[in-house]
Amino acid sequence: MTTALTTSPDAPGAGRPDGDTAVRISHVHKTFGRPGTAAPVLEDINLTVAPGEFVTLLGASGCGKSTLLNLVAGLDKPTSGTIEVPGGRPALMFQDHALFPWLTAGRNIELALRLAGVPKEERRPEAERLLELVRLQGSYKKRVHELSGGMRQRVALARSLAQGSQVLLMDEPFAALDAITRDVLHDEITRIWAEKQLAVLFVTHNVREAVRLAQRVVLLSSRPGRVAKEWRIDLPQPRRIESAGVADLSIEITEELRGEIRRHVQH
Amino acid sequence: MSSTDTAAPLAKDGPSDSASVEAGLDALETVQAQRTPVSVVLRQKVLPPVLGVVLVLAVWQIAYSLELTTPDKLPSPADVWDSFTELWYAGTLLSIIWTSVWRGLSGFALSVAIGTPIGLVVSRIKPVRAALGPVLSGLQSLPSVAWVPAAIIWLGITNSAMYAVILLGAVPSIANGLISGIDQVPPIYLRAGQTLGATGLRGARHILLPAALPGYLSGLKQGWAFSWRSLMAAELIASSPDLGLGLGRYLENQREFTNMPGVFLGILLILFVGVAIDLLFFSPLERRVLRSRGLLVNSR
Numbered sequence: 062m063t064t065a066l067t068t069s070p071d072a073p074g075a076g077r078p079d080g081d082t083a084v085r086i087s088h089v090h091k092t093f094g095r096p097g098t099a100a101p102v103l104e105d106i107n108l109t110v111a112p113g114e115f116v117t118l119l120g121a122s123g124c125g126k127s128t129l130l131n132l133v134a135g136l137d138k139p140t141s142g143t144i145e146v147p148g149g150r151p152a153l154m155f156q157d158h159a160l161f162p163w164l165t166a167g168r169n170i171e172l173a174l175r176l177a178g179v180p181k182e183e184r185r186p187e188a189e190r191l192l193e194l195v196r197l198q199g200s201y202k203k204r205v206h207e208l209s210g211g212m213r214q215r216v217a218l219a220r221s222l223a224q225g226s227q228v229l230l231m232d233e234p235f236a237a238l239d240a241i242t243r244d245v246l247h248d249e250i251t252r253i254w255a256e257k258q259l260a261v262l263f264v265t266h267n268v269r270e271a272v273r274l275a276q277r278v279v280l281l282s283s284r285p286g287r288v289a290k291e292w293r294i295d296l297p298q299p300r301r302i303e304s305a306g307v308a309d310l311s312i313e314i315t316e317e318l319r320g321e322i323r324r325h326v327q328h
Numbered sequence: 329m330s331s332t333d334t335a336a337p338l339a340k341d342g343p344s345d346s347a348s349v350e351a352g353l354d355a356l357e358t359v360q361a362q363r364t365p366v367s368v369v370l371r372q373k374v375l376p377p378v379l380g381v382v383l384v385l386a387v388w389q390i391a392y393s394l395e396l397t398t399p400d401k402l403p404s405p406a407d408v409w410d411s412f413t414e415l416w417y418a419g420t421l422l423s424i425i426w427t428s429v430w431r432g433l434s435g436f437a438l439s440v441a442i443g444t445p446i447g448l449v450v451s452r453i454k455p456v457r458a459a460l461g462p463v464l465s466g467l468q469s470l471p472s473v474a475w476v477p478a479a480i481i482w483l484g485i486t487n488s489a490m491y492a493v494i495l496l497g498a499v500p501s502i503a504n505g506l507i508s509g510i511d512q513v514p515p516i517y518l519r520a521g522q523t524l525g526a527t528g529l530r531g532a533r534h535i536l537l538p539a540a541l542p543g544y545l546s547g548l549k550q551g552w553a554f555s556w557r558s559l560m561a562a563e564l565i566a567s568s569p570d571l572g573l574g575l576g577r578y579l580e581n582q583r584e585f586t587n588m589p590g591v592f593l594g595i596l597l598i599l600f601v602g603v604a605i606d607l608l609f610f611s612p613l614e615r616r617v618l619r620s621r622g623l624l625v626n627s628r
Contacts, residue, residue, distance in 0.1 A: 136523065159517065159519070161538070163541065172524070173524050196350060196351070197354075205622065207358065209353070212354055212357070248346035249350070
């Protein structure tokens with residue numbers, strides 16, 4: 062079932078034949094404000110994601126997991142250390158769907174294709190294909206406010222895929238959804254991840270979600286954010302969030318997480 | 329194939345039952361956009377203002393009939409109607425209105441062309457904003473009629489002076505509308521645009537400007553109101569045969585003849601044109617934009 066707990070930050074990835082890395086984070090520190098005055102948000106983060114690997118970043122509030130994702134996305138720069146994304150600008154999905162309300166669902170995707178340099182005549186069919194991939198065929202002309210929360214996140218996923226990046230960053234994308242919708246979207250993202258062979262770096266504070274989705278769970282400590290522990294998960298996909306295997310590992314990880322949070326009582 | 333059949337094949341093909349659950353959720357949670365029926369629009373949106381106008385006319389007629397003041401100070405609605413038909417049959421009514429409307433609209437168009445780049449520059453470049461932002465908001469609260477004497481000295485009693493007054497009135501409000509529209513753009517759109525690769529000019533074109541459109545439109549609406557007011561003030565004050573006969577000039581002429589029904593007619597026509605352009609042009613445009621973004625909820 063689950064294999065050894067490794068604290069080694071440079072745990073090898075899925076060991077793909079090409080041996081490439083999708084994301085390499087080396088000795089990253091991040092401090093907001095002037096150095097020396099403010100406490101660091103991230104401290105010496107080392108993490109490698111292999112192509113096609115699904116990694117969840119887990120942590121309590123204040124662990125800097127969203128900050129780390131922004132750094133990988135290139136929206137912000139690390140104070141020191143390096144981040145390499147050999148495949149170019151990664152796609153990023155937010156907790157808020159961030160779809161543009163002045164465009165239809167299909168046009169949102171086409172804008173992403175356009176900005177990615179896809180020629181005009183290929184955009185419409187490609188947008189239709191992506192909508193079909195997230196099972197929203199026939200929603201091309203729908204306005205954002207006409208879609209439910211789950212449908213919006215699926216359009217947002219399709220728009221992220223339209224960038225054509227092999228690296229998908231997800232910042233608590235299902236946190237605002239109800240349990241049933243979230244469950245269905247877990248199946249969706251698992252299916253699409255396998256189909257497209259994406260490298261996914263998925264941030265969440267929900268332990269079960271992390272275990273349900275990932276091949277590898279990375280636990281971050283809080284203030285400063287540091288890689289505390291990693292778990293490899295070999296349960297077969299698609300998993301069910303209520304299955305015994307997911308539950309057992311979730312209990313173990315939750316205990317670690319609680320321990321990390323408790324450390325802050327003394328300070 | 330009817331829409332109820334589409335979920336079934338998905339359920340059989342899918343690796344789990346999640347596809348059919350998903351299709352069911354989509355069907356349950358999709359909001360059906362409804363358009364209000366015409367009869368309801370007529371009853372709720374058209375009838376009340378019509379009743380309001382009728383009420384004002386009734387009060388006016390009663391005040392006239394009770395002889396609260398002399399007819400040379402308060403003419404009856406019928407007297408005003410007579411001056412209207414007189415002007416209509418003389419064939420000058422439309423040309424008077426057109427002279428002013430043309431000036432107003434072309435001045436407004438010029439204000440949009442000048443105010444929009446100013447708004448963009450002021451909102452995006454910090455030092456420019458610090459310097460010009462307060463000046464622009466200050467100018468917005470200055471009644472543009474105050475510019476008329478200066479415009480006449482600079483440019484003489486000419487069409488150019490009229491346009492100058494319109495510009496000084498409308499440009500600040502159009503620029504301010506765009507600035508506040510851009511300020512209200514949710515930062516998440518800019519971040520999403522950035523991750524999609526929309527930065528710099530492409531970001532402005534694909535993300536910033538469309539996102540700021542609602543605020544910009546309300547700025548345009550206010551800009552039109554300012555243009556029209558400034559123009560009427562300028563026409564009232566500046567008198568020259570070269571300028572042609574517009575609504576403001578017509579009103580001033582009636583005052584010189586102490587023709588009270590004509591004065592009332594002039595006031596009503598100015599009011600009517602200002603409201604009509606707003607109702608025919610700006611309001612439908614604004615409603616369309618807001619409705620398409622789901623920002624206009626039917627109050628039912």
